[in-house]
Amino acid sequence: MTHVPDLGHGVGLRREHFERVLAGPTSVDWFEVISENFMVKGGRPLHVLERVRRDYPVALHGVSLSIGSTDPIDLDYLDRLRQLVVRAEPAWVSDHLCWTGVGGHNAHDLLPLPYTEEALEHVVARVGAVQEHLGRRIALENVSTYLSFAGSTMSECEFLAEVAVRADCGILLDVNNVYVSAVNHGFDAEKYLAAVPPERVWQVHLAGHTDRGSHLLDTHSRHVCDEVWELYRTATRRIGAVASLIEWDEDIPDWDTLEAESLRARRLRQEA
């Protein structure tokens, strides 16, 4: 296992906060950026990334790798990701354990996989190919899901752990996604956390969700709820000190609110 650094407590870098972050010191330790937002030729996004990178560690977090798709791997995407890696020198590169399209189409959504041996072998092979192309290991994040497939033969956490071990990659453990999926499917979130191999976890995500009555939706639009903070406490005791990251993508609050959320993660980890 490659050792990954504990970057401390960070937030997702969003354009609403560019000016504040560039203006001076903040209390956050690091930033995560959405890779695709910076796969551009020039202009303000790349300028901001370079300025932020001078002062903070940065991790690249993608949404379009589509590691579970049965379409061929998009080599143009991988080449552009590799160029961004050279430019940003990130602490690590992550994406999602999902698929985003098929037949050449892109849904721009994190779609669920059936947890079958066929899917497992498929994903493991593709993670290997991606890691070879990038010349580095990647981490994969568990996604929020709203359905489960009739043909699944293993649980989500078994699938996630098997992918990580067989492909020798890291896990980006999204605690909010564990909670959302646990409620949506009626499984025990604590048991899920207990089944995740702690030595594989590089990073933890924390975010808010929306209760739609019949299901929870992973909206990243509000504060982390108490139940997720409690799961984070449990995860931290089990996994130890790994980097945490607050994601807030809709109804984005002012910087102080976001910073306070990150400080809460810091406090909880210290207590744990």
Add this chain to the structure above:
Amino acid sequence: MRDFPDLRGVQSLFWRLVSAPEGAAKALGSDDLSFLVRSDLRLGGVERLDIYADMYFYRLRDSLADDFPKVAARIGAAHFHNLVTDYLLAHPSRHFSLRELGRALPGFLRSHPLERSFPALADLARLEWARFDVFDDADAVPLVRQRLLAEGASAPETFALGLIPSARLLRLDARVLAHWKGDAAEPGESTGVRVWRKGFDVYHRSMAADEEACLQAMASRSVTLAQLGDMLGDAPLFASLLELWARDGLLVVKARSEAPDVPGR
């Protein structure tokens, strides 16, 4: 009950159902989905698929509304919703980046019925896309006045110029500029419009025919200062345009080896 499909089959069926404009339930018809998706007391399988179908459409609609706010405002929410439905059927996203989703929308609008109800809508979309497209286009070091005076004046036959990468030259229905400001406008001629990024800010403005001809020439090849002078003929006009282009950061200096054939006017 049907057997559970292989991974390719799962993804193909999933995609067909969640991208159907009428929603997963209608696309499925009377077919039973229990071979594919589990149901429970909270939600049935089709309802669960519809969560993804809704997210698919609304995410892409909202993204296009962000990229084309003037078009969305001009036609209103209901028309824009239906336009996106039509557009996604004709142009489902094939690129990894949402940034590219709207690239074909201006062309799509040309033959869309909304163009008849809202004249010059396609050209308004072209202007919005051009502004969006230059925002993160390649950087370049623009020609500044001091260099123009220091190097250009002494060697006009070899001092070659081109357009910065983050510039676009459009020919638009003249009403678009009024619509941009939210004003009504009578039908009129088409007009040349340049769109460019200076620093991190994006601008557009209309051009007279002389300016348009020069910029078109520099967009397609590098042009020497002397050639530009020949194209314009009028020395005061030439001087004022050079001043304007330098102030707007529109031009780059091309290597002398790139100095090209004389462009015709």
